[in-house]
Amino acid sequence: MDEFDLITRCFASMDVRRHDVHxxxxxxxxxxxxxGAAADLVLVTDTLVAGVHFPPDTPAAxxxxxxxxVNLSDIAAMGAAPAWALLALTLPTADPRWLDDFAxxxxxxxxxxxxxxxxxxxxxxxxxxxTVTLIGQAQRDIVLTRQGAAPGDAVCVTGTIGDxxxxxxxxxxxxxxxxxxxxxxADWLEQRFLxxxxxxxxxxxxxxxxxxxxxISDGLLGDAxxxxxxxxxxxxxxxxxxxxxxxxxxxxxxxxxxxxxxLSGGDDYELLFTLPEQLHGAIDTLAQRCxxxxxxxxxxxxxxxxxxPGASAVRDGRPLxxxxxxxxxxx
Amino acid sequence: MDEFDLITRCFASMDVRRHDVHxxxxxxxxxxxxxGAAADLVLVTDTLVAGVHFPPDTPAAxxxxxxxxVNLSDIAAMGAAPAWALLALTLPTADPRWLDDFAxxxxxxxxxxxxxxxxxxxxxxxxxxxTVTLIGQAQRDIVLTRQGAAPGDAVCVTGTIGDxxxxxxxxxxxxxxxxxxxxxxADWLEQRFLxxxxxxxxxxxxxxxxxxxxxISDGLLGDAxxxxxxxxxxxxxxxxxxxxxxxxxxxxxxxxxxxxxxLSGGDDYELLFTLPEQLHGAIDTLAQRCxxxxxxxxxxxxxxxxxxPGASAVRDGRPLxxxxxxxxxxx
Numbered sequence: 001m002d003e004f005d006l007i008t009r010c011f012a013s014m015d016v017r018r019h020d021v022h023x024x025x026x027x028x029x030x031x032x033x034x035x036g037a038a039a040d041l042v043l044v045t046d047t048l049v050a051g052v053h054f055p056p057d058t059p060a061a062x063x064x065x066x067x068x069x070v071n072l073s074d075i076a077a078m079g080a081a082p083a084w085a086l087l088a089l090t091l092p093t094a095d096p097r098w099l100d101d102f103a104x105x106x107x108x109x110x111x112x113x114x115x116x117x118x119x120x121x122x123x124x125x126x127x128x129x130x131t132v133t134l135i136g137q138a139q140r141d142i143v144l145t146r147q148g149a150a151p152g153d154a155v156c157v158t159g160t161i162g163d164x165x166x167x168x169x170x171x172x173x174x175x176x177x178x179x180x181x182x183x184x185x186a187d188w189l190e191q192r193f194l195x196x197x198x199x200x201x202x203x204x205x206x207x208x209x210x211x212x213x214x215x216i217s218d219g220l221l222g223d224a225x226x227x228x229x230x231x232x233x234x235x236x237x238x239x240x241x242x243x244x245x246x247x248x249x250x251x252x253x254x255x256x257x258x259x260x261x262x263l264s265g266g267d268d269y270e271l272l273f274t275l276p277e278q279l280h281g282a283i284d285t286l287a288q289r290c291x292x293x294x295x296x297x298x299x300x301x302x303x304x305x306x307x308x309p310g311a312s313a314v315r316d317g318r319p320l321x322x323x324x325x326x327x328x329x330x331x
Numbered sequence: 332m333d334e335f336d337l338i339t340r341c342f343a344s345m346d347v348r349r350h351d352v353h354x355x356x357x358x359x360x361x362x363x364x365x366x367g368a369a370a371d372l373v374l375v376t377d378t379l380v381a382g383v384h385f386p387p388d389t390p391a392a393x394x395x396x397x398x399x400x401v402n403l404s405d406i407a408a409m410g411a412a413p414a415w416a417l418l419a420l421t422l423p424t425a426d427p428r429w430l431d432d433f434a435x436x437x438x439x440x441x442x443x444x445x446x447x448x449x450x451x452x453x454x455x456x457x458x459x460x461x462t463v464t465l466i467g468q469a470q471r472d473i474v475l476t477r478q479g480a481a482p483g484d485a486v487c488v489t490g491t492i493g494d495x496x497x498x499x500x501x502x503x504x505x506x507x508x509x510x511x512x513x514x515x516x517a518d519w520l521e522q523r524f525l526x527x528x529x530x531x532x533x534x535x536x537x538x539x540x541x542x543x544x545x546x547i548s549d550g551l552l553g554d555a556x557x558x559x560x561x562x563x564x565x566x567x568x569x570x571x572x573x574x575x576x577x578x579x580x581x582x583x584x585x586x587x588x589x590x591x592x593x594l595s596g597g598d599d600y601e602l603l604f605t606l607p608e609q610l611h612g613a614i615d616t617l618a619q620r621c622x623x624x625x626x627x628x629x630x631x632x633x634x635x636x637x638x639x640p641g642a643s644a645v646r647d648g649r650p651l652x653x654x655x656x657x658x659x660x661x662x
Binding site (some may be wrong): 017037038044047084118120123127133135 | 368456
């Protein structure tokens with residue numbers, strides 16, 4: 001089931017338009033305006049389903065964290081400041097301990113980002129399903145979108161890529177010793193899956209500076225493709241430039257394997273963005289304001305005549321064949 | 332599983348406070364404020380789970396309508412004007428026809444109320460689960476809440492009560508002929524369950540006029556109890572005054588049975604509210620502005636010393652024993 005096709009089909013006929021909707025379906029979030037308000041509203045929603053988005057035995061605290069984190073990441077990709085959350089929780093059983101842990105994981109991250117939980121709906125149902133809707137505010141007219149990348153832009157990412165996919169693989173196949181990495185490195189990778197760090201500060205620092213942005217949830221290359229499509233450009237990623245963590249390199253035991261994981265793995269919740277030429281020299285300054293390392297990993301080109309926009313990866317100038325079989329997302 | 336207990340337990344530890352949250356968890360919706368904005372924001376969210384909130388074979392168009400209607404009803408109970416919706420849809424299979432029907436049902440009601448669908452998340456999962464988050468706007472400081480009912484107030488409802496519970500019972504036991512009502516009456520009751528009419532116009536007309544309001548989703552008496560608790564008052568409903576439709580009376584074949592269904596059935600999505608004494612004579616005028624009949628069904632009293640606030644029903648002055656066994660909500 002292709003999420004994008006589904007949404008397109010299902011929502012295409014729902015074309016009620018309002019003058020106060022500045023940006024509707026199709027980006028990381030929507031943007032609306034209230035009369036008289038100094039800021040724009042940015043609204044995002046994301047669902048996690050047990051057995052689809054996370055292994056059924058994932059700790060409750062990690063789920064509480066994650067349910068908010070994936071939404072914070074969307075808010076970050078729009079350059080907004082998060083404010084209010086609503087939580088819809090469908091539970092097979094009401095286990096007080098599970099609930100306490102879930103609430104604890106959610107609350108810790110909410111506190112960190114000054115997010116107030118203002119409403120929700122708790123229902124019973126056969127499958128654990130968590131939907132968070134998060135509303136943030138952004139300075140008028142500097143909201144970040146997937147559109148706007150232009151030929152000549154540098155493609156950059158925050159943090160390191162591929163760790164979460166490796167962490168998920170480790171969680172699904174206990175016995176990290178088999179892979180030849182030590183427990184500390186395995187733990188770190190697992191934490192990168194279980195407790196993703198949404199780049200909220202970075203998103204706000206990038207707003208008004210960069211041309212286009214998206215958060216990396218479905219995999220670096222796939223999300224780069226979405227940004228390229230929205231901006232009607234080509235994106236070329238240079239695999240040898242990808243920021244891979246020491247733990248990921250230790251786990252794969254091989255740099256080119258690590259690059260494959262980084263390109264096709266998911267759940268990183270880092271930001272991918274494009275920088276106009278006048279800022280190519282200012283990456284270090286930008287990274288300081290973002291409070292996270294930034295790495296230049298590719299470039300934006302014009303779409304070739306007659307071709308569709310999109311993203312591809314090269315290594316030392318040669319097109320890269322992607323082996324995604326070994327590192328498919330849990331979905 | 333008691334929803335209220337669950338929410339209380341799970342959310343109690345999540346006490347991030349923000350100065351811009353005017354009303355948090357515990358009412359039909361939350362109220363927040365943006366700097367400079369002329370209006371308040373009202374935010375609600377409701378989840379429908381297959382086999383819990385509706386029979387699995389419910390038509391897709393009815394589900395699209397219903398998913399939005401239950402949220403519109405919450406917005407109505409707050410006296411707000413709906414504006415923007417987000418839809419989180421978890422589907423076992425991607426059936427294009429089902430999706431088209433669902434979208435059609437949603438879009439028709441959205442168009443009626445000028446609601447723009449601005450975002451969403453579609454995921455695959457074993458259980459059909461629909462969460463809608465709806466954001467509306469309300470004039471500052473006249474938002475309706477469950478608090479504020481005072482001794483001397485009249486308790487009123489919009490429309491007729493109990494139809495949806497009868498309609499659900501008919502849908503679950505086909506063969507309406509057995510019950511002695513004709514197909515037209517049975518159809519009408521089933522439509523009252525499948526296509527509830529949220530009282531959005533009424534909610535806005537009541538805002539600034541009435542003391543407290545709630546929408547009737549879980550059953551008249553139960554929801555009156557919630558309003559009484561939030562307002563720290565006693566509510567007494569007079570069963571003989573309840574507005575029962577001719578179809579409901581035909582289905583039960585008996586007025587007192589119809590009153591039982593009206594008191595304990597759910598899914599009505601009418602509004603229950605309390606009117607201060609100076610407006611007791613203005614119910615007809617109010618009903619005109621609400622574009623729906625309004626019936627006075629009870630009164631608000633002070634809580635007796637040493638007792639807890641709550642709602643009860645009487646018939647001709649005598650306490651009513653409720654037989655809920657036959658008309659339990661699908662939940």
